Amino acid sequence: MVRTLRSEIATSFIELSGHGAESIEVYVATVAHPSPRGGVVVIHHLPGFDEGIREIVRKFAVMGYNAACVNLYYREAPGASSDDAAAIARAQGGVPDERLVGDVAAALAYLRDLDNSNGRVGVIGYCSGGRQTVLAACHLDFDAAVDCYGAFVVVGTPEGSPFNFPALTPILADLHCPMLGLFGADDQYPSPEQTSELEALLAHAGKNFTAHTYEGAGHAFFAVDRPSYRPEVAKEAWSEVADFFDIHLSA
Amino acid sequence: MCTYSTELVEVRASAKGAAGWFPATSASVYVDHPVDFPAGHAVMIDVLNVARGAHDRVGLEMDARSARLLAEAILRTLDSVPAGLLEE
Numbered sequence: 152m153v154r155t156l157r158s159e160i161a162t163s164f165i166e167l168s169g170h171g172a173e174s175i176e177v178y179v180a181t182v183a184h185p186s187p188r189g190g191v192v193v194i195h196h197l198p199g200f201d202e203g204i205r206e207i208v209r210k211f212a213v214m215g216y217n218a219a220c221v222n223l224y225y226r227e228a229p230g231a232s233s234d235d236a237a238a239i240a241r242a243q244g245g246v247p248d249e250r251l252v253g254d255v256a257a258a259l260a261y262l263r264d265l266d267n268s269n270g271r272v273g274v275i276g277y278c279s280g281g282r283q284t285v286l287a288a289c290h291l292d293f294d295a296a297v298d299c300y301g302a303f304v305v306v307g308t309p310e311g312s313p314f315n316f317p318a319l320t321p322i323l324a325d326l327h328c329p330m331l332g333l334f335g336a337d338d339q340y341p342s343p344e345q346t347s348e349l350e351a352l353l354a355h356a357g358k359n360f361t362a363h364t365y366e367g368a369g370h371a372f373f374a375v376d377r378p379s380y381r382p383e384v385a386k387e388a389w390s391e392v393a394d395f396f397d398i399h400l401s402a
Numbered sequence: 403m404c405t406y407s408t409e410l411v412e413v414r415a416s417a418k419g420a421a422g423w424f425p426a427t428s429a430s431v432y433v434d435h436p437v438d439f440p441a442g443h444a445v446m447i448d449v450l451n452v453a454r455g456a457h458d459r460v461g462l463e464m465d466a467r468s469a470r471l472l473a474e475a476i477l478r479t480l481d482s483v484p485a486g487l488l489e490e
Contacts, residue, residue: 197434201437228456231456234461235456238456238459238461239452241448242410242428242430242448243452302406303406312406312408313410314408371435374435378442379435
């Protein structure tokens with residue numbers, strides 16, 4: 152008989168009721184320990200609900216948080232591979248903002264209701280999920296937010312684009328929590344000028360926002376399976392995330 | 403960078419995907435991070451039938467030179483066939 156020395160994390164795909172009371176798929180990684188702890192909602196990038204983002208969910212659990220990521224394309228493509236689902240979602244103009252907020256609210260409530268939740272939940276998103284993190288943090292009562300290179304925050308998608316992602320500037324005054332921004336100096340979506348503008352707008356609104364723009368990095372420097380990966384920058388930025396969540400999500 | 407730069411066109415075509423032939427109704431052309439092609443960015447083409455679902459899809463990821471060669475080859479081929487042979 153094998154004796155378990157220590158339980159660490161448990162992962163599963165669960166079904167929650169999302170925006171419009173519609174069924175959504177959510178990947179969760181929870182900590183198998185009764186002591187109270189914070190939670191993290193992870194928002195995936197435009198290329199979808201792939202293995203890379205699920206690894207990030209597990210990483211947060213290993214760091215001691217209960218974590219959850221909604222498959223934002225589940226309605227369009229239930230059970231499909233992440234790249235096929237992303238292709239369908241892209242062809243349909245991406246995820247509407249209202250639906251995103253409703254789906255993320257379901258993940259937030261799930262994490263807050265867990266037996267070992269301390270009631271504090273943060274949100275982090277990458278690429279399009281960075282913009283959606285800002286969106287969610289302006290509508291929902293998160294305790295901390297991390298925007299990783301989200302474009303179309305201070306400007307909307309251009310006319311003629313199949314995407315209709317309006318600028319979030321009209322709602323920035325509603326930001327509910329401290330926010331950390333992690334950007335690449337070589338990125339153009341968002342450009343350093345745009346992230347500077349975001350910093351100025353949030354400062355003007357009296358919000359708690361800290362931005363780091365890393366030299367030698369462009370978009371998606373966290374993505375370990377892509378040529379954009381910048382290990383040294385990612386390591387430093389992960390440390391910023393850990394410190395930020397430690398401050399704001401501790402009991 | 404993730405440009406979100408996407409062109410959507412309606413097409414009338416048959417495409418062969420993982421589950422066999424299907425009637426394709428749209429194509430997305432965009433530049434983004436590829437899923438499989440070993441480059442930071444690629445020209446991506448998805449031939450789809452959105453109404454039928456995600457399993458009916460043909461995906462292409464290629465470098466810029468290949469995309470230009472492909473586009474030029476299509477146009478040259480169209481220009482070379484006798485007038486009236488193909489329905490417009």
